[in-house]
Amino acid sequence: MDFNDTPEEAAFRTQAQAFLAATCSPKAARKSAERPARMEEAQASYLARAKAYQAKKADAGFAGLTWAPEHGGRGLAPIFSVIFGQEEARFDAPGAPFTIGLGMCLPTVIAFGAQPHKERYVRPALRGEEIWCQLFSEPAAGSDVAGIKTRAVRDGDNWRVSGQKVWTSGAHYSDFGLLLARTDPGAHKHKGLTMFFLDMRSKGVEARPIHQASGESEFNEVFFDDVVIPDAQRLGDIGQGWSVALVTLMNERLAVGGSPGPDYQDMMAFAAGALAADGKTSLLADSAFRQSLADWYVSAEGYKLGRFRTMTALSRGQAPGPEASIGKILNANRLQEITSAAIDAQDHYGVVMGQSAASDLFLRSYLWAPGLRIAGGTDEILKNIIAERVLGLPADPRADKGIAFKDLPTGA
Amino acid sequence: MNFDFSEDQRQLRDTARRALVPFAGAAREALEGGPGSELGGLGSGMWSLAGEMGWLGAAIPERFGGVGLGRLELCVLAEEFGRILAPIPFSSTVYAFAETLMACADEATQAHWLAQVAAGKAIGCLAASEGAGTVSPGRIEAALRGGKLYGSKTPVADGDSAHAAIVLAKDESGGLRLVLVALSQAGVSRKVLETLDPTRGHAELSFDGAAATPLGAPGSGWGEYERACDRVAALLAFEQLGGAQACLDMAVGYAKSRYAFGRPIGSFQAIKHKLADMYVAIEVARSNAYYGAWALEQGGRELAQAAAAARVAASEAFTLAAKENVQTHGGMGFTWAADCHMFMRRAKLLAVQIGAPGVWREKLVRALEQSNQG
Structure with a gap:
């Protein structure tokens, strides 16, 4: 049991670090600062920046790592995508506009498209010229x-x-x-x-x-x-x-990076500067708060360390299975708990906007968190996936079997 | 990245699982037959097996008669013992007693007792609690005076069968000290306790001038005790994980075979989501337990935080899995004949044995604060 790369992985990581250091600036603050900054940057300027970065990334051979060389890729095992993603997450590397295209659409074009289509569309997408x-x-x-x-x-x-x-x-x-x-x-x-x-x-x-x-x-x-x-x-x-x-x-690629909003570290930093309900002691000294903080830490670590276990499996050449579904369940629900608790901790004043960047982030994330439990598979669908594909439970009897689509009840 | 057990360690797991198959009914026998029953308990087939297979001495150095493997091997074994609710004093003897001696006893003491443990001749235990409430430095009344121990400890896991105890006591200067006490001497009396989980022995130990050997330096007792608890926590997390996984396996098996409303109950989302929740909790526990195992093997300063997280997650997972396993089984789950209640009993025992979940959440946050500062 160790956290070290194989020599081949380590060499690749070094190359990735060198490329990123030469191409991007390191991320200024913690990851929680990323979302609002990205949302506030004018879309046109963000897109232009993203396209420029993607072209450099493709030219340096770090785009389409797992794709076959005939499609402009490197034919590497999935572990190398994870390694690149880990290193990329340390930098201000704008890749969001290409996630869906390169992660889902183009692999479909490669699998089902005619040869002229592959020649026409794959390369421009890889270089970020087309989204x-x-x-x-x-x-x-x-x-x-x-x-x-x-x-x-x-x-x-x-x-x-x-x-x-x-x-x-x-x-x-x-x-x-x-x-x-x-x-x-x-x-x-x-x-x-x-x-x-x-x-x-x-x-x-x-x-x-x-x-x-x-x-x-x-x-x-x-x-x-x-x-x-x-x-x-x-x-x-x-x-x-x-x-x-x-x-x-x-083909939905392994999402890279941590949870998409404030996490236990942000709560800890926030609590150190906030007062408990008595108005005298630090919130960080409040025993009920500390009990919750421990649970958030365990959940966040469960996600992070679970990814290490997935990486280990990938490193051995195994494919990621449906068990990856648990990450989103954990992160989305923790985000909802944390943002709600941050507001509660300040009592009535917790709803006031504009107190500080941290408290605004909690308020915005409180409203954004419900979306995370729905997007890309609801909690309920993910639990069905775990139950049926991991635990092997029988499928639901279906009311839509053997019926023409036009005859299905719609409730409309 | 290799965040998993090695091929050898996985082979050890398979070997242990196969060797324990004949003991699947041991916990039930211990529940119904009481201590000393044929399959489980002291002097039983399972205890002999643990000695013969080298499990008792797995992490004990070869020069003391052990096998000289590492703590990761103990983690592998712990998960298997947890899975079948092993009714033997393995955790007290190995995780608590032997590991603590290796951490703070002198060479001669180690040579004597570790060889006894490895040979299956000595059962050990760790005695800190003195009644209701969390163990803390200000609440320890047991006292060491002139090399003799006075006071009482309750409850002591496996204190009913142990040959020796490591006891947390005050010394003459008022500081705390761990002391080693042989239990087969005048000046020691024991009262067997009835507990929620009759498959594991418990006793109240009373000392009235029993000869005691101090371990570690004067004043080191509390620190040594906390580190001992961290090691036990990291290992116990694997027993809890094994127990939780067994509950999930039982519940999944039942949900596939039990029919209601003309379909297997496992096809209802109410059951699917319940079992998926158990799976998620177990995966969180497993990931945290693996990190605890890594930290235990490293023996560095990460252990306090890693062990606390492993224990919080494992207690949560086993508690959830045990109660929802009963619920999935419906009325059957509430019968004496079904094994579900045995997991309920063990889940609660393991969750409080070295400090309740709330205590470990607090320890975890303290460790987090320290790692933020350092």
């Missing part, structure tokens, strides 16, 4: 994503697409989108789907930002009004869209 988004979720199809309604109707060598997608990150600045559409409503839910990709600037595509519960706008609704997509941009066979979508979702 991709993923168009799966719909207003009536979230956890049950196979229940999408967006229709694609054959029209000679083209398809005509109408409908609506939702929760699409980056749709408004993306160049291309991976689109799951229904081509046969008379077939069973999972059988009538087909996968396409399209130019996001096609006529009839409109992205509108969603005003979130937190007050911010990070996602979009995307409307399709008789949008024409050439049949040549179909990925996989007609009616095989669900199998293609599963490949996309499986």
Whole structure:
């Protein structure tokens, strides 16, 4: 049992560090400061910075680490992606706009696209010249994503697409989108789907930002009004869209880095400077607070050390399994507890904005945390995954089996 | 990165698991037959097995008759003992008694007692508590005067069967000291205690002028005791982990085979999510326990924080898994015949044995504050 790299991993880490040190500035503050800073930076300037960084990263051979060399990758084992991600997290390395494209969309293009498509699209995406988004979720199809309604109707060598997608990150600045559409409503839910990709600037595509519960706008609704997509941009066979979508979702790369908001360290720092309910002693000396702090630490360590165990498995050449689902359950729920406790600790005054950067971060994260328990698989769906794929429990009996999609009850 | 047990250590686990198969009913037998029953308990088949297999001396140096392996091997064994609710005084003898002697006894004392432990001839225990409440320096009344020990300790895990105890006591200067006391002498009396978990022995030990050998330097008692608890915590976390995993395995097995409303109850999300919650708690405990194991093996200053986190997580996981295992089994789970209650009993015993969860949460935060400063 040790925390050391193999000689090969260590050599790679050194190369990654050298590249990052030469290319990016070290992260100024703790990670919790990252989100608000990113949200406040003008989008255009952030995107330009991100594209410039991605091009350097690709040219230096650190993009597409696990991809085959014929697609511009290095053909390395997943452990090297994790190592690069660990080092990258220490720097102000703006990679967010490419996460979905490179993590999910392009692997799907590589797996199902025709040779000319791969030659045309993979390299520009890898260099950050073109950004991709993923168009799966719909207003009536979230956890049950196979229940999408967006229709694609054959029209000679083209398809005509109408409908609506939702929760699409980056749709408004993306160049291309991976689109799951229904081509046969008379077939069973999972059988009538087909996968396409399209130019996001096609006529009839409109992205509108969603005003979130937190007050911010990070996602979009995307409307399709008789949008024409050439049949040549179909990925996989007609009616095989669900199998293609599963490949996309499986390619969701190992999220790199820690939890996405204030964590136990921030609470500890905050408590050291705050007063307990008696108005005299430090909150950090309050025994009830200390008991909770211990639990948050154990959960945060459980996540961090669990990733070390995953890395060990990757290092041995094993594939990451569905057990990775527990990370998001832990982090999202801890964030919700921590932000709520930070407000409670200050009693009525806890709701007042503008006291300090730390307290504002807790307030904003309190409103943002519920989204984390939903995005990318709700707690409930993740628990189903653990129960069925890790523990081997039987699947739910389904009410939608053997019924044509058009005949399914919708509650509408 | 190799944050897992080695191939040899995993082989040890498989060997131990296979060797313990005949003892699957030992805890039940100890529950119903009382101490000294054939499969479990002192003088039983399982205790002999632990000696024959070299488990008792796994971490004891070869020059004292041990096998000379490390603490990671003890962690592996602890998980297996936890899984089958081993009704033997292994934790007291090995994690508490032998490990503490290795940390602070002189060579001659080690040579004598460690050889006895490794040979399966001596059972040891650690005696600190003097009644209700958390053990703390100001509450210790047991006293060492002129090399003799006076006072009483209760409850003492495995104090009913132990040949020797390491006792936390005041010395003449008022400082605390760990002392070693042979229990088969005049001046020692014991009263066997009935507890929540009858598969593990407990006693009240009373000392009235018993000969005692001080361990470590004068005034070192509290520090040595806390470090002893850290080591026990790191190892006990693996017993708790094994127990929690056994509960989850039982609950999953039952949920697949028990039908209600025309389907296996494991197909209901109410059950799935309950079992997924148990799994998550166990994974958190496992990751923290592995770090505790690493810190124990290193023997450095990370141990206090790592052991506390391992213990908090493991107590939480075992407590949750034990109670939700009963719930998953429904009415069956509430019967004497089902094993569920035995895990409920053991989960609570292990959660309080060297300090309740709240005590360890506080220790964890103190360690965090220290590591922030240093």
